[in-house]
Amino acid sequence: MQYSLGPVLYFWPKATMQAFYRQAIEQPLDVVYLGETVCSKRRELKLADYMSIAHELREAGKQVCLSTMTLLEAPSELRELKRYCENGEFLLEANDMSAVQMLHEAGLPFVGGAAINCYNQHTLSLLIDQGMIRWLMPVELSGDWLASILRQPEIQQRRHLFATEVFAFGHLPLAWSARCFTARSENRHKDQCELCCIRYPKGRTVTSQDGRDVFVLNGIQTQSGERYNLVNQLPGMHSQVDMVRLSPEIDDTWVWLERFRANEQGEAPVALANNECNGYWLKLAGMMQQ
Template structure:
């Protein structure tokens, strides 16, 4: 299996982003996704600068993928998406069907991101014809569901014609909205948010009345309240999953990446309950639950 660092989902300072990706270049990741996929107001790093970072990282031999936005709300955001698609060097991760269409028109290979609703092999067949080379399945789906789809793929004769990727570590991106929940939490209007999300480098935790973490607010994105972690499930992914995705949380993500690589054969058993992490969706149970 290959290991990927997904796109940075949070808003960090330019200095912190550059430092993170300098370390990423030296990490054990095979694939690195770059770009702003959540909110266009986050302008510390512009599209041209993401492309420059991509060129630097690719010189180390890693595959680089440029990620597009999951929710487009303005013509200016489409302009940025077109600039990423026209970069001339790197494939893109399409997090919206419009990005798939534009990439297809340019005959540019693309990855279908987890925010695109793909639930059957017929949809995968369509995207394959348009140029898909990898598919990251939606985060709420299970191993049983993935097995069912791979059987459908065999009937359509599209098995092994693209890679399958699974979001395996990080706070799950569950939904995006036109509203900014982080701004609302600070009693700010969305148009006057002052990108206050930069104060929450791993999002803003929301607890239930019983004190249980149920969501993480990340601007217009709602994430899971617990960190998702499939490190104990790597042996179950063999011959089913090609790429394991870890979502960046901090520089500690690199040590988590090394732990994943070291546990590919299942030699260690990590206590997710003790670390307040979850793996429910993969096991076809409630997402915040744990299957030990």
């Protein structure tokens, strides 16, 4: 089983990002995803900066994949997407169908991100035929669902053409909106947000009236309030999952990577905290923990 580090979903200062990826060089990771996937106004790191980091990671033996934006809202964002697609060196994670189309037209392979609505074998087959070589399944689907789709005849015929990746750690990206909820929470208009999300390196938590963490606001992205953690489900994944993804956090990312690797065969289970969940993988309500 391989381990990947997803793109940083939050808005961190440039120095923080660079320090984080210097640490990633030393970690037992197989794949590292780089790029801004949430908001085009977050420009602490530009494509040239990501390319520089990508070269360092590649020299350290990591596979690097550039991640594209999930919700494109302007022609300028399409032009930036085209620059990513034409980088000439690194694989791309396509997080919307415009990226899939561009990469397919260019004859380039790609990773299919979880935001692409791929819920059945017909869509999965289409994406494979368009050049997808790795697939991060939608975060709200279960292990049973994954096993079922991989058993479908048209997928079995193509199984050698793609790898399956699962989002296994971090606050789940659930939805994207044209409205910026972080700005709204500070009574700011989206166009005058002053990039206030940089003050929330873990996002901004929304609690229910009874005090439960319901959501995390991360700019235009809404995440799960509780952290998703499949560390104890790893032993049952080996027959269907090729790669597990850990989503970066400002604290303890490397500690959790070590815990995941230690429990790959079920030899070092971890007691989950009260603010962690694993319901979706187990075909339960997403906020549940079992």
